[in-house]
Amino acid sequence: MRGESVVVVGAGQAGCQVAVSLREQGHRGPITLIGDEQAAPYQRPPLTKAYLAGETDLAGLVLRQDSYYEDHGIKLVRGERVIGVDRQARVAVLGCARTVSYDHLVFATGARPRPLPIPGAEHVLNLRTVADADAIRQRLDGQIGLDVVVIGGGFIGLEFAAVVRKLRHEVTVVEAQPQVMQRAVSAETAQHLVSRHRSEGVQILTGTGVAAVREGLVELADGTVLVADLVVAGIGVIPNTEVAQRAGLSVDNGIVVDAHLGTVDPRVYAVGDCARFASTHAGGLIRLESVQNATDQGTTVAAAIMGSAEPYTALPWFWSDQYDVKLQTAGLTNGHDRTVTVGDPAEGRFSVFCFKNDRLIGIEAYNRPIDFLMGRRILEGGNSLTPEIVAQPGFDLRASQQKAA
Amino acid sequence: MPKITYVAHDGVETVVDVAQNDTVMRGAVLNGIKGIVAQCGGGASCGTCHVYVDPENTKPLSQMHQVEDELLYFTACERKENSRLSCQIPVTEEQDGLVVHMPEKQL
Numbered sequence: 001m002r003g004e005s006v007v008v009v010g011a012g013q014a015g016c017q018v019a020v021s022l023r024e025q026g027h028r029g030p031i032t033l034i035g036d037e038q039a040a041p042y043q044r045p046p047l048t049k050a051y052l053a054g055e056t057d058l059a060g061l062v063l064r065q066d067s068y069y070e071d072h073g074i075k076l077v078r079g080e081r082v083i084g085v086d087r088q089a090r091v092a093v094l095g096c097a098r099t100v101s102y103d104h105l106v107f108a109t110g111a112r113p114r115p116l117p118i119p120g121a122e123h124v125l126n127l128r129t130v131a132d133a134d135a136i137r138q139r140l141d142g143q144i145g146l147d148v149v150v151i152g153g154g155f156i157g158l159e160f161a162a163v164v165r166k167l168r169h170e171v172t173v174v175e176a177q178p179q180v181m182q183r184a185v186s187a188e189t190a191q192h193l194v195s196r197h198r199s200e201g202v203q204i205l206t207g208t209g210v211a212a213v214r215e216g217l218v219e220l221a222d223g224t225v226l227v228a229d230l231v232v233a234g235i236g237v238i239p240n241t242e243v244a245q246r247a248g249l250s251v252d253n254g255i256v257v258d259a260h261l262g263t264v265d266p267r268v269y270a271v272g273d274c275a276r277f278a279s280t281h282a283g284g285l286i287r288l289e290s291v292q293n294a295t296d297q298g299t300t301v302a303a304a305i306m307g308s309a310e311p312y313t314a315l316p317w318f319w320s321d322q323y324d325v326k327l328q329t330a331g332l333t334n335g336h337d338r339t340v341t342v343g344d345p346a347e348g349r350f351s352v353f354c355f356k357n358d359r360l361i362g363i364e365a366y367n368r369p370i371d372f373l374m375g376r377r378i379l380e381g382g383n384s385l386t387p388e389i390v391a392q393p394g395f396d397l398r399a400s401q402q403k404a405a
Numbered sequence: 406m407p408k409i410t411y412v413a414h415d416g417v418e419t420v421v422d423v424a425q426n427d428t429v430m431r432g433a434v435l436n437g438i439k440g441i442v443a444q445c446g447g448g449a450s451c452g453t454c455h456v457y458v459d460p461e462n463t464k465p466l467s468q469m470h471q472v473e474d475e476l477l478y479f480t481a482c483e484r485k486e487n488s489r490l491s492c493q494i495p496v497t498e499e500q501d502g503l504v505v506h507m508p509e510k511q512l
Contacts, residue, residue, distance in 0.1 A: 024439070043446045059424060063446075065435040072437065291446060319450040326472060328450055369472050373452060373479040398478075 011035025014272025017298025331362030
């Protein structure tokens, strides 16, 4: 395998990980990492947290020092977009019409914010890239007490709301679903997050659609009009699959890949937000937008290029920081039919154990990092926890596992 | 810039300039020093940037918060008295010359 050239299309967390892991695993051939942003590969999670709050700058976000790429023989191409892949000729075509040939190509093209399908969407900012965050910071800088409306109560929307509230602005979150973070967490966890936001003075409206945005105003579907100096939307993303589709690869809400993250073309792979893969944890095809998924898939594909036949089976996990709440989720809790809460919700330290057909599928740890880490271990292996066991008074996850061992 | 010394499990030392207000973890990751994984990128969520602060250390270090304390029970290598998560140690001029030892493994 040594000596073969690898082109990575997309230089976010997943793409960068492919390049780094290839070198760590001893790959000697040329590696070209192509990103359409001007910035060197950086972490996105702090954009809604420390970066937006002005506690760190771009240098504090980059994944590797500039010199790292040179020292490790990784050709980093910035500010360039791959517009086509010719699989017969094995070349990637850049927007500037340059071509880069490959023996292996990895799509790590990520995703882009889903546009708001309403009139006035041009008044709405998104938060995905460092440029997006800079645009928002510019609007907030040096001011307090602005009216900020957040459309979408998911991870991005709520983290953004928490930071903007800390910067002393008036914040309203509008969520179309009856519950915030509906795709990501249980009703119990969502409820506590909402209470926490409300106690900080953030207004949260659920089950309310947005009808239109006008200069300085947001009109809700129920006729309510909100004053808005700034409107930011976080209503999900659309995977960047157009180039893969044009290259004749299978695309269905993501670039469809097998258990080894390979496409039908044995020289082409997909990783991270843009990849739709068969998950043993979900029991079907899923696409995940997380640091864990980006880095673990990046590592898996690097190994595959080096000749490994290991499938991708990593347990999904997530985290979110809002105010002093650290929410950590182990496993996929979506689709649970029963929950058991352990700990002290009134004190803001509890875990929600999520079951499906009496099998534990995930744990949401709300300021309970031990349950999160312990949960990752037991969900990675087999576990025999039932709702009845977890519901016993005084149940302690760590103690229960020590006993079991 | 403050200099931090990373001692690998096999004894190899690497000295790195770490920007003010970056962390001991980032000093290693940015420069591709193996031995610190930092799965979560510094979110105090994973426990894979475990280090042992040099026993002779006299530099002042940040206070350990509860989350870090709890995560340290789940590191791949044994927790010792001088164990820290390197993502929770910010670097300023006061830490110039700090030496940390990396455990045999993080995962």
